[in-house]
Amino acid sequence: MFPADRQSHRSTFITAWAKAKAGQPLAPVEAQIVQIARMHPEYEDYLSDPERNLDRDFSPDSGQTNPFLHMGLHIAILDQLSVDQPAGIRRLHQQLVATTGDVHEAEHRIMQCLAEGLWRLQRDDHPFNDKAYLKCIKRAGGGLRPR
Incomplete structure (x- = not known):
């Protein structure tokens, strides 16, 4: 469903958000991503700034939450629930x-x-x-x- 490498995985989220903001049609998984992103308005800056966030490290040791991991876990749970x-x-x-x-x-x-x-x-x-x-x-x- 999602690419294995970090940049491509994050690009999936960033692209879905950009398409939603532009009013473009969304694939079903993109609609899920946007639904989850809207539940987390604090992540909008991460989704809106790909140059800064595609390669960014989020260190739990410094109290940083990885927004892409967090949203990805939401998607995983939705998939588990669906089946x-x-x-x-x-x-x-x-x-x-x-x-x-x-x-x-x-x-x-x-x-x-x-x-x-x-x-x-x-x-x-x-x-x-x-x-x-x-x-x-x-x-x-x-x-x-x-x-």
Whole structure:
């Protein structure tokens, strides 16, 4: 879906934002990107200045959030929800939305679990652990039950 290299990946987001601002038609994934970007108005400067941000490093050590990674994780969650993979995530998401009263907050809670799972995957060099991911989402919702 997205290119593997950082510049091309970021260009996908920047191009979608530019097309939306110009009123041009968007492909479905571009529409998702724009929807997510609109939920994050603090990222507009990153999307509007490609020369400055295509190669920019965002260091978590200095408290910087990588807006492209953040929006990419939103897209990953939307993809998971669309096919209910891992099985049960859609129901947990719905319960989390009901618990928080906010779709965006629910996605951010899931995102923390996804980021943790990806970090463990890299650290431990093991396959992604769906069960641990769903348990984390359950904990993020205060005890939601995965099926």
